[in-house]
Amino acid sequence: MTYGRVPASIHQPRRRSKMLKKVLPAAVAASLFAGAASVQAMEISGNVALTSDYRFRGISQSDESIAIQGGFDLGFENGIYVGTWGSSVDFDTNGDGFDGSLELDYYAGWAGEVADNIGIDVGILYYDYPGDDDAEGDYLEFYGSVSLWDVSLGVAYSDDYYGETGEFFYYSADYSLGLTDNLSLDLHAGYNDLDEEGFLSDGATSYTDYSAALTLSWLAVDWSLAWVGTDLDEDEVFGTDWADDTVVFTVSKSM
Numbered sequence: 001m002t003y004g005r006v007p008a009s010i011h012q013p014r015r016r017s018k019m020l021k022k023v024l025p026a027a028v029a030a031s032l033f034a035g036a037a038s039v040q041a042m043e044i045s046g047n048v049a050l051t052s053d054y055r056f057r058g059i060s061q062s063d064e065s066i067a068i069q070g071g072f073d074l075g076f077e078n079g080i081y082v083g084t085w086g087s088s089v090d091f092d093t094n095g096d097g098f099d100g101s102l103e104l105d106y107y108a109g110w111a112g113e114v115a116d117n118i119g120i121d122v123g124i125l126y127y128d129y130p131g132d133d134d135a136e137g138d139y140l141e142f143y144g145s146v147s148l149w150d151v152s153l154g155v156a157y158s159d160d161y162y163g164e165t166g167e168f169f170y171y172s173a174d175y176s177l178g179l180t181d182n183l184s185l186d187l188h189a190g191y192n193d194l195d196e197e198g199f200l201s202d203g204a205t206s207y208t209d210y211s212a213a214l215t216l217s218w219l220a221v222d223w224s225l226a227w228v229g230t231d232l233d234e235d236e237v238f239g240t241d242w243a244d245d246t247v248v249f250t251v252s253k254s255m
Contacts, residue, residue: 041077046070047085049252054087057170057190058209058230060242061103063090071105079112081123089129092240098163100131109143119147121154127162136164150176166195182217186226204236207243224250 047070053060054067061067071085085105091098109123122144129137139162145154152174161168172190179185194205213226229245237243 043075044072045075046072046255047252048255049250051248051250053228053246053248054089055211055228055246055248057192058207058211058228058243059232059237060240060246061087061089061091063092064242064246065090079110080108081111082108098129098132098137100129100137102129102131104128104130117149121145121147137162141168145172150178161194161199163199165197165199168195168199169193184215186213186215187211188213200232200236201238202235204232207232207236220253222250222252222254224248224252226250 049069051062051067051069053064054062054069067088069085069087071083073081073083075081084107087103088101089103090101105125105127107123107125109121111119111121111123113119123142125141125143127137127139127141132138139158139160141156141158143154143156145152147153152172154170154172154174156168156170156172158168160166170190170192172188175187177185177187188209188211190209192207192209194200197203197205200207207230209228209230211226211228213224215222215224217223226248227245228248230243232243234241234244
């Protein structure tokens with residue numbers, strides 16, 4: 001789940017970091033599995049979705065076209081979870097190497113309630129783009145969030161972001177309001193803080209994204225209509241309108 005892409009130059013000192021990115025997710029997952037092995041209760045869940053435009057942190061990942069998505073999760077009684085999620089993508093980079101059609105995410109973490117109506121979720125997530133041609137799109141991200149009743153505050157960090165563009169911080173706030181038993185209003189705002197130029201164009205190193213969505217659970221399926229956008233203009237997203245305000249329709253099913 002990333003945004004507008006251009007390849008950055010390959011920096012020799014980062015080779016060790018790249019190796020860690022590939023080894024660390026597997027090591028963490030193995031450790032979490034080992035810790036959860038003694039827990040008898042385990043829940044397996046899955047999800048599938050079809051969306052009119054795959055937007056991640058405000059920017060289209062599917063060239064403003066339809067994307068199909070899905071994933072699986074293992075959740076343990078002690079709060080540990082591991083999972084994977086995938087989506088079709090289309091970055092339309094015209095031979096720059098970021099031309100894969102698939103994103104695969106692998107993650108592991110812990111989530112639980114620490115007090116009445118107060119929850120914590122912390123974990124590690126690895127973004128993999130197996131179809132990229134000689135491009136360093138894969139990256140590792142650490143995340144954490146605190147939920148207070150219907151409000152959630154989160155932060156994510158990568159030491160070397162997509163396209164080898166250095167450190168990245170993401171700060172987010174979310175609010176979910178139940179309108180009826182099966183209808184909710186979900187509000188989101190996020191701030192993207194980039195260490196280097198190159199991930200965005202025209203010298204941009206930060207931006208804000210936002211969304212407002214109505215989600216209806218009906219016929220055992222979730223139907224979502226969202227308004228999604230950013231404060232970026234076309235010059236900052238390589239001449240595309242991937243970051244323009246838009247309406248996104250999604251139908252999803254959890255199993």
